[in-house]
Amino acid sequence: MAIAPPPRPAPPLRRRAFHGTLVHALSLTDTEYLHDALLGVDEAGVIAFVDKGVSSDKVEERLDERGWAQAQVVRLAKGELIDTHVHGPQFVNLSYGQEFELLDWLDQVTFPAEAKFKDVAYARRTYEDVVDRLINSGTTTACLYGTLHHQSSKILAAVCHRRGQRAFVGKCNMDRNSPPSYSESSTERSLANTEDYVAFVREHCNSPCPPSSAITSSKRSSAPTSLVQPILTPRFAISCTDECLQGLGDMMDRDEHLPLQTHLAENPSEVEFAMSLYPGVASYTAAYDRFRLLRHNTVLAHCVHLSDDELDLIKARNSGISICADSNFNLRSGTARVTDMLDKGIKVGLGTDVSGGLSLGILSAIRATSTASKTICFHKRDSPSSSPLPAPSPDDSAVGPDGVSRPAGFFAQKHLSLSALFYLATLGGAQVANVDERVGNFLVGKEFDALLVQTAPSSSMANGSSAASGGAAGEDVFEDELRAALEGGEVKQRGEAFNPALLTSEDEAIERVFEKFLFSGDDRNLGSVFVRGRVIGGARPLSA
Known part of the structure; x- marks a missing residue:
């Protein structure tokens, strides 16, 4: 029985540069949070560079220096991050x-x-x-x-x-x-x-x-x-x-x-x-x-x-x-x-x-x-027969699967x-899965498999109060808020990424938001899913 020919290869990607907070794993004990990071993904879907500490007003200048002036820039707002995601x-x-x-x-x-x-x-x-x-x-x-x-x-x-x-x-x-x-x-x-x-x-x-200038010949595998x-x-x-x-x-x-x-x-x-x-x-x-x-x-x-x-x-x-x-x-x-x-x-x-x-x-x-x-x-x-484990001895070490001796x-x-x-x-x-040379974190030369995670702050968790907490002004605010609680009042619109189990505030550190996402997030918080630099899904996928 004849089988139809496979689909034509997808067209080359447009270069993309992501600016904001990135999160990836370096080892079993080291998660790296990159603030104000600028990550470039080339036409092959491979990570071409990761620059740390690039302020928002310097993004275009840094891209121009790298010859990436025509790249599409994706700016990650406060509460958005990307993490790689591979499993068995x-x-x-x-x-x-x-x-x-x-x-x-x-x-x-x-x-x-x-x-x-x-x-x-x-x-x-x-x-x-x-x-x-x-x-x-x-x-x-x-x-x-x-x-x-x-x-x-x-x-x-x-x-x-x-x-x-x-x-x-x-x-x-x-x-x-x-x-x-x-x-x-x-x-x-x-x-x-x-x-x-x-x-x-x-x-x-x-x-x-596809061929990528970010992958050196020494890193190329026959697999x-x-x-x-x-x-x-x-x-x-x-x-x-x-x-x-x-x-x-x-x-x-x-x-x-x-x-x-x-x-x-x-x-x-x-x-x-x-x-x-x-x-x-x-x-x-x-x-x-x-x-x-x-x-x-x-x-x-x-x-x-x-x-x-x-x-x-x-x-x-x-x-x-x-x-x-x-x-x-x-x-x-x-x-x-x-x-x-x-x-x-x-x-x-x-x-x-x-x-x-x-x-x-x-x-x-x-x-x-x-x-x-x-x-x-x-x-x-709680086992009656158990005895406390001896404290780890630095003189007796072992190398973990991440290559780190502990x-x-x-x-x-x-x-x-x-x-x-x-x-x-x-x-x-x-x-x-035997693909760690190609995916798994945000090292230059790896393919860009990632999640664009969106954690919209809850309207009830906004920064601070509009007035001091004490004195007459504080009492006035209390009366206003109590009246609103009893009678109803204007409520800030929830974002598209609203997930009732995931409550975050605008002033929370990214480390705290990230932990909350891992334990309370769901598909509503996954704006885009990337494999080899291409958007293949997500709740609000970026355009090609």
């Missing part, structure tokens, strides 16, 4: 079924829903909506599971490609221990369809990064730069035969740039089932390693029930872990040892895991991960900080 796996099912634990949830909720995607018309309608919601909830990069249907999975990749979302999209492999109505007919067919799917994505969803890339997706060891996993390992041997995503140790029943299939293997993690599936570009979702030996093996293979705290709470799976993972230097990012997780968007993952880390602290504090056990001492959570949601996610 997303599922495309609807969010319900919370009364089940994992294996029953798969049988009763997920497998019947996924079986519907045999209908390619249904798949396209659904995936159009899913990708639109992902983008507008702030997802600039997603590791997406499709279904076992290679045709429907092609449609998912094609929708991501057309919309300009950065995505790793996989066709599931499921050739055993699956319902008769939702299982692949044979291992040979599973592997053949996977190879056909990979070839399709690389040919028809190809959008490599593919297309926004949409295929990713091998064995659902988990339970649903894949040894021959299937062996075949996927062979594909990775032949192509070092072919990534893989799967599930690992999400639920105790799952772990028990998996180990019954591999009685001679030391652990669930070792079963994957037996087939050479643990690599630098492997994404392991959940990892709730892992031993220290398994974490050490993941670290040795340089694989990444996607923490899906909301899903782990919802399906009663447990809480992943994220601080231990960081102390071991393992790459960690955040995932929403819809529909195990109940919310789209990385903001929900930040909040759930924060709660999970605090829950672990509670258990350590005392051993540094992260295990307390719950995750705001900087650590923000790192996991941005640069940490980029590391797990």
Whole structure:
């Protein structure tokens, strides 16, 4: 069957310069707030320069000095900021079924829903909506599971490609221990369809990064730069035969740039089932390693029930872990040892895991991960058998996934900080997806994947009072305000970015506003969503 040629490449971008406050992650303990910053994005969607401390009246002069006089200037008003936003796996099912634990949830909720995607018309309608919601909830990069249907999975990749979302999209492999109505007919067919799917994505969803003078030859990598890339997706060891996993390992041997995503140790029943299939293997993690599936570009979702030996093996293979705290709470799976993972230097990012997780968007993952880390602290504090952790010793250090050396056990001492959570949601996610050389923060030479965040001040939180608080004038003001409270009065119009849960005032420091956004913001506060410098969505997207 002939396939229509892919759409023509998008026209070159117009140069843009953003002036205002920028926020990005430098490390697990360092969030940088750039005030009066001037950031230039070139025609390739790559960050060409970041100048700090440029006053508003000097913007045009600085751009002229750089030869950027014709660039479009986007001025970020007080209460607006940009942050990068990358995360791990997303599922495309609807969010319900919370009364089940994992294996029953798969049988009763997920497998019947996924079986519907045999209908390619249904798949396209659904995936159009899913990708639109992902983008507008702030997802600039997603590791997406499709279904076992290679045709429907092609449609998912094609929708991501057309919309300009950065995505790793996989066709599931499921050739055993699956319902008769939702299982692949044979291992040979599973592997053949996977190879056909990979070839399709690389040919028809190809959008490599255009040349940019901001990327020096020394920084250029041989890895593919297309926004949409295929990713091998064995659902988990339970649903894949040894021959299937062996075949996927062979594909990775032949192509070092072919990534893989799967599930690992999400639920105790799952772990028990998996180990019954591999009685001679030391652990669930070792079963994957037996087939050479643990690599630098492997994404392991959940990892709730892992031993220290398994974490050490993941670290040795340089694989990444996607923490899906909301899903782990919802399906009663447990809480992943994220601080231990960081102390071991393992790459960690955040995932929403819809529909195990109940919310789209990385903001929900930040909040759930924060709660999970605090829950672990509670258990350590309240357990009768627990003993206080020894204070970190500077003589016994470890290097974290951000490359920074810290005392051993540094992260295990307390719950995750705001900087650590923000790192996991941005640069940490980029590391797990193996794209941290290209996205994740605002360093020159990286592609501009970002969110334009708008936090309109509440009318009730304006600067100060119109009169002194004491004396006769103060009494007069009180009488006026009391009368207005009783009878009603003029109220300042709410801004377009109004979100009833996010209350900010005009005089609040950006650090305070940023924390409020992470824990109370939503899609109404996301004015524009950028991928590779191009606006692909948002509540009030900037014009091209």
